[in-house]
Amino acid sequence: xxxxxxxxxPVVATVLLLxxxxxxxxxxxxxLDDTITSIGDSIEEDLALEERRxxxxxxxxxxxxxxxxxxxxxxxxxxxxxxxxEVQQNGEKLWNMYIxxxxxxxxxxxxxxxxxxxxxxxxxxxxxxxxTEEFPDNGEMIEVSLNAPYESSDSYxxxxxxGNSC
Numbered sequence: 001x002x003x004x005x006x007x008x009x010p011v012v013a014t015v016l017l018l019x020x021x022x023x024x025x026x027x028x029x030x031x032l033d034d035t036i037t038s039i040g041d042s043i044e045e046d047l048a049l050e051e052r053r054x055x056x057x058x059x060x061x062x063x064x065x066x067x068x069x070x071x072x073x074x075x076x077x078x079x080x081x082x083x084x085x086e087v088q089q090n091g092e093k094l095w096n097m098y099i100x101x102x103x104x105x106x107x108x109x110x111x112x113x114x115x116x117x118x119x120x121x122x123x124x125x126x127x128x129x130x131x132t133e134e135f136p137d138n139g140e141m142i143e144v145s146l147n148a149p150y151e152s153s154d155s156y157x158x159x160x161x162x163g164n165s166c
Contacts, residue, residue, distance in 0.1 A: 053150045056081035060146060060156040061126065064165040066109075071135040073158050073166065074109055075144055076128050079121040086149055087127060088119040098145040099133045106131055136160045 059080045066072045079085045086094050097106045109128035113119055121127055129146075136142050141159040158166035 049150075052083065055083040056085050056148070056150040056152045058085065058146065058148050058152045058154050060144065060154045062165060063144065063156055063158045065135045066130065073131045073133050073135050073142065073144065074128055075131060075146075075156060076126050077146060077154070078126045079123055081152065082123055084120050084122050085152065086118070086120055088113075088116060091117055094149050096147045097129075097131060098147075099131060100143050101145075104131065104133060136166070138162050141166075
C-alpha cells in the first residue's frame, strides 16, 4: 500500500517560518523607523520653542498721558530679550493687551505702522503703544498687561498722581 503524505516537509516548513520571521522583522523596522523619526522631529521642535521662549521678553518701560482732545494712556514697550520679536505679521497684531484684566484693543502711536504688513522689534528696541484707555483721573489707577508671543509678558500700574506720567 502506498502512503501519500499531505503535510509539509520539514525543509519547506523551516523556510516558511524563516520568511515569516524576516517579514515580521522588516515590518517592525519600518514602523519603528517612522516612529523614531517622528519623535525626534517633535523633540527638536520642542527644544527650539523652549529656546525661543527663554530668549524673548518684553518690559513696559513707562506710561504717560497722550496729548490731544482725548487723553489716553501711552506705554513704551521694550524688547528686553536677545532675539527679534514679532509685533505684527500679515497685518495682524500678535500682542494682546488687558486693562484691569479685560481684553482691550490697542493702536500704535505712530499711525504709519498700522498699514505695515510686518512689524518687528530687535533686542532693546522700543515701540510706543496707545492703550486706547483714557488716562485715569487724579488719584485713580489702571493696570495694563501685555502678552507677546513665546510667553513674553509684562504688567504696569498707571497711577495718576496729578502729573502727565504714571
